[in-house]
Amino acid sequence: MANILVVDDELGIRDLLSEILNDEGHSVDLAENATQAREARNAHFYDLVLLDIWMPDTDGVTLLKEWSMAGQLTMPVIMMSGHATIDTAVEATRIGAQSFLEKPITLQKLLKAVEQGLSKASNAPAAAPAAPTALYSERIDDLQTSTLQPVSSRSSSLHDTVLSAHQGFDLDRPLREARDGFEKAYFEFHLAREGGSMTRVAEKTGLERTHLYRKLRQLGVDLGRNKRSS
Numbered sequence: 001m002a003n004i005l006v007v008d009d010e011l012g013i014r015d016l017l018s019e020i021l022n023d024e025g026h027s028v029d030l031a032e033n034a035t036q037a038r039e040a041r042n043a044h045f046y047d048l049v050l051l052d053i054w055m056p057d058t059d060g061v062t063l064l065k066e067w068s069m070a071g072q073l074t075m076p077v078i079m080m081s082g083h084a085t086i087d088t089a090v091e092a093t094r095i096g097a098q099s100f101l102e103k104p105i106t107l108q109k110l111l112k113a114v115e116q117g118l119s120k121a122s123n124a125p126a127a128a129p130a131a132p133t134a135l136y137s138e139r140i141d142d143l144q145t146s147t148l149q150p151v152s153s154r155s156s157s158l159h160d161t162v163l164s165a166h167q168g169f170d171l172d173r174p175l176r177e178a179r180d181g182f183e184k185a186y187f188e189f190h191l192a193r194e195g196g197s198m199t200r201v202a203e204k205t206g207l208e209r210t211h212l213y214r215k216l217r218q219l220g221v222d223l224g225r226n227k228r229s230s
Contacts, residue, residue: 001025002047002118007037007063008080009055013103017050019211020110025179034058041067046075048117050101053081053088061092068096076117080105184219196223 004026006017011032018028029044031037034057041049053060060079067073079092082103089100098117101109173181187201194200202209216223 003027003029003045004114005029005031005037005040005044005046005049007031007034007049007055007060008052009033010052013052013080013105017105017110020107021114023215024111024114026114034060034063037063038066041072047121048114049075049077050114051077051079051097053079053084053092061088061095064092064095064097076121078113078117180219183215184221187216187219187221191221191223198223 001024004021006014006021006028007030008014008017009032014030014032018030021028029040029046031040033055037049037051040046051060051064060081064073064077064079067077073096076098077096079089079097079100080103081088081100084100084102092100098120099113101113187205190201190204194204198209198212202212205212207215
C-alpha cells in the first residue's frame with residue numbers, strides 16, 4: 001500500500017512498528033540512526049517516515065531540518081519520542097513534521113497517525129501514477145498465477161477466478177475487515193488441523209510463536225476450542 005521508513009535507535013521499537021505496518025500491507029524499511037536514514041532517503045522514495053527524536057548520532061529534529069533545507073521533505077514525517085518537551089514537538093511541527101507520537105505508542109494511535117499522514121500525501125499533487133499502477137499489476141499477476149484455478153486468457157475469467165477463490169467470504173466490506181475475516185478463518189483452520197498445537201501452527205504458517213500469539217489475540221481466535229484433550 002505504501003513505502004514507509006521507520007527510523008529509531010531501539011531494535012524492539014523498529015521490529016514492532018515494522019511488524020504492525022507489514023501486517024497492514026505496507027512495505028517497510030528500517031534505519032537505526034540518522035546516517036542510515038539519510039542513505040535510505042537518498043536511495044528511495046517514501047510515502048511516509050516515522051522518525052525518532054532522540055538518536056545517538058543526530059537527533060530527529062536536526063535531521064528533519066536537514067531534509068527541509070535540502071528540499072527532501074517531500075513526504076509526511078511523524079515524529080516519535082518518549083521524553084520530548086512540548087517545545088520540541090512544536091519546533092518539529094514548525095519545520096514540517098506532520099504529527100507527533102508519544103512513546104509507548106499504542107496500536108490505535110499509530111494506525112490513525114499513519115492513515116492521516118498517507119491521506120495527506122495522497123491529496124498532494126502527484127508527479128505520476130506509476131507506483132499505484134505497479135502495485136495493482138502485481139496483485140493481478142498474483143491472482144493470475146494462483147494455484148486455485150489457472151486463468152486461461154486475459155479477457156475471460158479473472159473476475160470468476162477471484163470470486164471462486166474467495167467463496168464464503170463477504171467481500172462487500174472494508175478491506176481491513178475482509179482481511180481480518182480471512183486471516184481468522186485461516187488460523188482457525190490450521191489450529192483445528194494441528195489439534196491446537198501452537199508449535200506446529202507456527203511452523204506451518206511461518207510465524208514466530210510470539211507473533212502468532214499476538215496475531216491470534218488481535219483476531220479474537222478462541223485458542224481453547226482447538227486444543228487437544230489430554
